[in-house]
Amino acid sequence: MSSEQPVKKRISESTIHRLSMYFRTLSLLQKEGYETVSSKELARREKLTPAQVRKDLSFFGSFGTRGLGYDVIELKAKIGEILGIDRVWKVAVVGIGNIGSALVSYKEFTRQGFKIVKLFDNDQRKIGSNHKGIVVSDIKNLEKEIKEDGIEMIILTVPATVAQYMVDDVVRAGVKAILNFAPINLKVPPDVYLRNENMSMELEYLSFAIRNNHTPKNMK
């Protein structure tokens, strides 16, 4: 029996991203030895308004104490629950090129509960090689191994030319969440979540900002 609370309102992407930011800052506050934190202080650290912080949290419940603020450990746990990172997610990396193999050792993933447990590639020279203790599997066994290992998320770091084929394979294996690094618009069924990580876009934003003397409200 599930005690899952359905989210009443439609939560915006921005709110979710800010929750991620709060979570990270709360970890830091915890390390720094703070027991409580106010929306004002949290806002200061994230360059937001206190009202924004309180509103974001209010979509999910009331976690604070008037006159005092939020309990750091408790709020961190609550946000972890909301984000679904109060557990470990098994992740596979498909495409062990430069970016793919770099991500295998990306500490921040582990820290937030994403455990890379499997690597796939189609290159015979890479298959069987070891990256941080994980042996690269043949992409041919993708469906079988993903199911066996109960992998729920995929990081896709293959060339754009083959990305769609890989997505189709991954979807066939039952995966519902894909983080795509290829600069291409991929098609997925409606029940599969797809996010695109496009690092070049961020440099383009910087380029635009310099050229236009841009002053946005929320340079994230």
Add this chain to the structure above:
Amino acid sequence: MSSEQPVKKRISESTIHRLSMYFRTLSLLQKEGYETVSSKELARREKLTPAQVRKDLSFFGSFGTRGLGYDVIELKAKIGEILGIDRVWKVAVVGIGNIGSALVSYKEFTRQGFKIVKLFDNDQRKIGSNHKGIVVSDIKNLEKEIKEDGIEMIILTVPATVAQYMVDDVVRAGVKAILNFAPINLKVPPDVYLRNENMSMELEYLSFAIRNNHTPKNMK
């Protein structure tokens, strides 16, 4: 004498990101041999509304022909100008760890006009080593070499613990744009543009989406 047109309205971050997407899709359309494209077709490919596409462009001028659409090559050039990628930007990577060295061979940067011309690290074992034809410099020479080479953007891929020191150095060297990969809130002077690339955040979004059966309007 500059013929630069100041941007009248405040342009939203979303609009800039969509311009980047249009630019990429226009390159593809060009390769596919299309001479013109309508807002409808562009919208279909990006999963947006045609009105959104037209509105985005309208902030910067009118580039289309009624009844016909946009000239692919011309529009691509215009957006390139707007984004400031109608030229080559010299970029340096600071921190040649896993991510840093992976980014040196990231083709998409080159494709969009970002040329990595210098690498910096503080590790004696890395200094002098060669990555795709670029020799890693000692971080001690950062200010001098950045000025000499006319580097305008920095990709920062150092551990979070030293990121702020590196930013301070980079700012001192006169750099006005930084793309930061360290999961930490950095401080920069108001005239320096800072973007944070946080790959873990995207996985957290996926985690949230799965847990909450989230159906947002614009899964970007």
Add this chain to the structure above:
DNA sequence: AATTTCTTGTGAAGCATTTCACATGAAAAA
């Protein structure tokens, strides 16, 4: 040449997000 078809560019409307402002209640101080 006139008509039809198509698609842009853009005010206005509709929606979404952020900020304001204050009632509420808890803790600290007197």
Add this chain to the structure above:
DNA sequence: TTTTTCATGTGAAATGCTTCACAAGAAATT
């Protein structure tokens, strides 16, 4: 115990962004 201080939680207002809907203009068709 009473008063003061502080900070949350939240409707309402303000702001921002997206979509609608249509006039206008260009090309294609008759």
